[in-house]
Amino acid sequence: MVRWQVNLTVLWLGQFLVMGGMTMIVPFLPLYLQELGMKDPHEVATWAGLIFAGNFVTSFLFQPIWGGLADRYGRKVMLLRSGFGMAIVMTLMGFAGNAWQLLILRMVNGTISGYAPAAVALMSTNTPKEKMGFAMGTLQSGAVAGTILGPFIGGLLAEWIGYRYIFYITGILLFAASVLTLLLVKEKFNVKEASAKPKISVIQAFGQLRHVRQLPSLYGVTLLIQFAMLSTMPLMPLFVAELHGQTAGLAFFAGLVGSITGFSNMFASPILGKLSDRIGPERILGICLAGAAVLFIPQAFVHNVWQLFAARFGLGIFMGGLLPTVNALIRKYTPEGMESRSYSFNTSALSLGNMLGPVVGGAISGYFNIREIFILSTILLFINSLWVYKTLLVRKTSIEVNFEDERPR
Known part of the structure; x- marks a missing residue:
């Protein structure tokens, strides 16, 4: 395979593992809160909604900041920052002792997330123009596949091994995706030229x-x-x-x-x-x-x-x-x-x-x-x-x- 095809294959797998890992917790989040000691159904529903949304709130706020750094220092750096960072945070969620800790970790996860936009940016700048549509469509299919299968796999694992271990498995998957990205993904990026450009907010x-x-x-x-x-x-x-x-x-x-x-x-x-x-x-x-x-x-x-x-x-x-x-x-x-x-x-x-x-x-x-x-x-x-x-x-x-x-x- 030529270089852009190698990148696409690795980033497709990375997208699949990241989105699958992120959505694995969706089916059992209210049940995990009950395991943490929360009994009132209304309280469980309220906290489940807050914890689920917390990731998107901080992601909405911080993505433009990471995007600026990616344009300055390279997209692969942002892939590794996000991948390894989320691997650590997702593992820590398995050690959470109450809803507040889980909410804070979800917000931290949203803050450091950004694998998907960095993957798209890297592919868009390292793919021949005549193959751009195919590359973007294929990359999207990896994210969608992870989003579909994540809740299904998470529900099965919750029955087999319990809720906490799913966070550990998710952390391992994200770590594996990050290692593959480190070893196999290559990008054409001139750091000196990008760093020489004036900084803008x-x-x-x-x-x-x-x-x-x-x-x-x-x-x-x-x-x-x-x-x-x-x-x-x-x-x-x-x-x-x-x-x-x-x-x-x-x-x-x-x-x-x-x-x-x-x-x-x-x-x-x-x-x-x-x-x-x-x-x-x-x-x-x-x-x-x-x-x-x-x-x-x-x-x-x-x-x-x-x-x-x-x-x-x-x-x-x-x-x-x-x-x-x-x-x-x-x-x-x-x-x-x-x-x-x-x-x-x-x-x-x-x-x-x-x-x-x-x-x-x-x-x-x-x-x-x-x-x-x-x-x-x-x-x-x-x-x-x-x-x-x-x-x-x-x-x-x-x-x-x-x-x-x-x-x-």
Whole structure:
């Protein structure tokens, strides 16, 4: 394999292990709190929500800082900092004695996280342009695969070995991913040249990037993707119960509804990424946004759980073309030398969507049922697709037309 393919293979595995390790704790977090001595169900639910969100809050705040350092000292350094740091913190979670310690460790984990944006930035700057879509799609599939299988594996391990040991296993997996990155990943990066550039703050960096009109549009896509996907998640088990009934296998079906979108996403991402290399990522992004918006509509009108499965599977196919093309386009429009900063702002947008989606979805559930929230998600994604059309597709077409007009006859 050539160098960029070696990097892609190692970083795919790294993404899988990092996201799988991070999501392993999701199924048993409330049960772990009960094991720590918390008895009141409302208190358990409240703390579980705080601990789960704590990681995203600090990640949202600190990602731009790490992005600036990556542009200055290299992306591989940030991969190793994040990987080894998270390995230590996740292991320490297995020694937590109360909810406060667990919350603090989750917030520390969010503070030092950043493997995913550093991996994307490294691949985007060390991959041939004609292979960019394929590389971004493949990298995304590794993250999605880890996100899907993490909770499933975590649930099984919790039954076999207990809750605390899962944190130790996660720490070992993250350490292994970091060692592989250290030994096998190579990047072309001139540290002296990057360090010679003037230092700019996070606010100054954002001020420079927001003047590239395509980038705010792409950050908005990332935020709305996560918001639309997660706003219905707190209500999804209840919706499955409504469709399937309170019968045997309810938990299995509820879990399958949550993961089936990820399965189709995982398989579609590399294919759509490869297609974007041929017809352009702007077109793939516009098509997938419109397709995802359309696929939210039948979810509002399903009458049984199998119809919901079909709609969610189709939704995952279009979702598979969103984040990879966003990453490819961020690389395309970001000024040279600011790639990691740009990706870090996108990661902050992703974290914000992860935070706001479940919170807002749960808050408005008293006013709207889940079927109406599906329609709201459709409206948001259609608005976003129009924004993409205006800021990316129309501008791209006008540039091509002007270029043709200026060519010598």
